[in-house]
Amino acid sequence: MTESWVNSAERIGADLHLELSGPGGRRATLTRALREAVRSGRLAPGTRLPPYRSLAADLGVARNTVADAYAELVAEGWLTARQGSGTRVAMGVPPTPFGQSGRAEPPRHAVRTPVKPVKAPPRARGPRHDLRQGAPDASAFPRAAWSACYRRALQQAPSEAFGPGDPAGRRELREALAAYLARARGVRTEPDRIVICSGFAHALRLLFGQGAGGVLRGPLGVEAYGLDFHRGLLVTAGVRTVPLPLDEHGARVDVLGRQRAVLLTPAHQFPTGGPLHPERRAAVIGWARARGAVVLEDDYDGEFRYDRKPVGALQGLDPERVIHLGSVSKSLSPALRLGWMVLPERYVGPVLAAKGEREAWASVLDQLALAEFIVSGSHDRHVRRMRQRYRHRRDRLVAALAAHAPQIEVTGIAAGLHAVLRLPPGTERSTLKAAAWQGVALDGLAAFRHPEAETTAGDGLVVGYATAAEHAYGAALEALCGVLPPG
Numbered sequence: 001m002t003e004s005w006v007n008s009a010e011r012i013g014a015d016l017h018l019e020l021s022g023p024g025g026r027r028a029t030l031t032r033a034l035r036e037a038v039r040s041g042r043l044a045p046g047t048r049l050p051p052y053r054s055l056a057a058d059l060g061v062a063r064n065t066v067a068d069a070y071a072e073l074v075a076e077g078w079l080t081a082r083q084g085s086g087t088r089v090a091m092g093v094p095p096t097p098f099g100q101s102g103r104a105e106p107p108r109h110a111v112r113t114p115v116k117p118v119k120a121p122p123r124a125r126g127p128r129h130d131l132r133q134g135a136p137d138a139s140a141f142p143r144a145a146w147s148a149c150y151r152r153a154l155q156q157a158p159s160e161a162f163g164p165g166d167p168a169g170r171r172e173l174r175e176a177l178a179a180y181l182a183r184a185r186g187v188r189t190e191p192d193r194i195v196i197c198s199g200f201a202h203a204l205r206l207l208f209g210q211g212a213g214g215v216l217r218g219p220l221g222v223e224a225y226g227l228d229f230h231r232g233l234l235v236t237a238g239v240r241t242v243p244l245p246l247d248e249h250g251a252r253v254d255v256l257g258r259q260r261a262v263l264l265t266p267a268h269q270f271p272t273g274g275p276l277h278p279e280r281r282a283a284v285i286g287w288a289r290a291r292g293a294v295v296l297e298d299d300y301d302g303e304f305r306y307d308r309k310p311v312g313a314l315q316g317l318d319p320e321r322v323i324h325l326g327s328v329s330k331s332l333s334p335a336l337r338l339g340w341m342v343l344p345e346r347y348v349g350p351v352l353a354a355k356g357e358r359e360a361w362a363s364v365l366d367q368l369a370l371a372e373f374i375v376s377g378s379h380d381r382h383v384r385r386m387r388q389r390y391r392h393r394r395d396r397l398v399a400a401l402a403a404h405a406p407q408i409e410v411t412g413i414a415a416g417l418h419a420v421l422r423l424p425p426g427t428e429r430s431t432l433k434a435a436a437w438q439g440v441a442l443d444g445l446a447a448f449r450h451p452e453a454e455t456t457a458g459d460g461l462v463v464g465y466a467t468a469a470e471h472a473y474g475a476a477l478e479a480l481c482g483v484l485p486p487g
């Protein structure tokens with residue numbers, strides 16, 4: 001006998017690889033192989049072994065041979081046999097560390113050697129009041145609807161879906177997104193112009209990464225305020241970013257010059273909160289056409305507008321000049337890591353080349369579930385529900401400030417998952433300190449300012465009103481009002 005890969009254990013949930021070699025008869029060989037598997041830790045304490053009959057059939061030996069081998073190992077203390085729970089690897093058998101041969105001594109028994117508990121490293125506790133921007137209400141993830149869609153997607157998926165994934169993304173999802181984005185965001189596209197990715201950050205990496213020569217190059221115009229994390233990604237990719245000043249009409253696109261591309265948040269400037277003025281929307285498209293440049297539209301929270309219907313995507317003005325980027329990070333959860341790039345035709349090939357031969361980032365099964373989530377109407381229902389919830393949260397924030405800190409103004413449009421509170425000049429740092437003392441986590445505007453920005457948006461707080469769970473939000477607001485500076 002040589003090696004054997006035993007399948008009989010499948011019914012009890014474990015494959016069994018046994019080295020059936022060496023001197024002696026079948027019983028001795030099998031006993032030695034099992035002992036070695038336990039001793040080395042390949043068969044973990046508590047693992048249930050296959051019943052005699054199935055292991056005997058798989059190995060082509062008599063049932064008694066298996067029964068005798070098990071009995072011997074039970075007697076030695078390597079295995080335990082109990083009526084009703086079959087034969088298992090004894091608890092407390094210390095495996096020989098990998099790489100050490102060690103002698104095959106029987107354990108000083110499953111003798112319940114007290115196992116010294118290994119202490120998990122301490123985990124950072126979350127803040128008492130979480131008003132950080134960036135996340136939807138995690139407690140509102142639509143677990144039931146998502147799992148129903150996931151189940152349906154799994155049941156209906158053709159077998160080829162379980163093979164390597166197309167780097168463009170599943171067609172089902174690209175079709176669902178093309179229809180959804182046209183209907184809800186005014187995006188003009190077709191499934192073949194959509195490439196699925198694992199979110200906005202991944203899209204930036206694909207567009208500006210060095211792999212496949214890079215799809216786009218800097219210098220890149222960016223808004224003077226934005227996420228430091230995204231700027232960091234660009235710096236890592238060697239892209240020079242040029243900050244565009246912001247005023248009450250949004251980014252000053254009139255100062256764009258020789259940049260090859262510009263990255264904007266037109267629906268709701270992140271984080272200052274204004275929309276890009278219609279004239280500037282037209283102007284930036286005019287600039288891109290004149291210079292052969294491209295506009296990257298970060299539509300991170302476009303579904304969430306509370307005072308009116310959301311303004312349509314900039315991409316609708318010129319699908320050949322705008323790359324529209326979206327993800328489920330605000331609408332559903334940043335944990336899913338699913339996003340999309342809606343591309344002008346000339347970029348589809350280069351982006352696919354940057355992605356590689358097969359899907360390596362976005363789980364195909366999650367893609368199918370999201371397609372089902374959109375097509376079944378669950379996505380619309382969820383977004384509408386969250387829109388109401390976040391609108392209510394924003395109203396509560398405004399009302400709390402009016403009642404307890406009327407000197408503090410909320411700026412920006414009623415949209416998204418965060419608001420900016422304008423602070424008296426010179427008070428941002430001390431307010432953040434006071435907030436930290438009271439267990440209130442939130443950011444100041446300064447954290448978002450481009451290091452080379454020539455203008456400043458002044459002192460302010462960026463309040464993420466979606467992050468806290470519903471039951472915790474009232475206390476968070478109260479704590480916030482308690483740390484705001486007097487007028």
Ligand SMILES: Cc1ncc(COP(=O)(O)O)c(C=O)c1O
Nearest residue numbers: 199200201270300327329334339
């Ligand atoms: C400004 C901005 N853009 C894009 C995103 C989405 O990023 P991602 O899709 O990588 O989670 C976020 C965060 O959700 C954001 O704050």
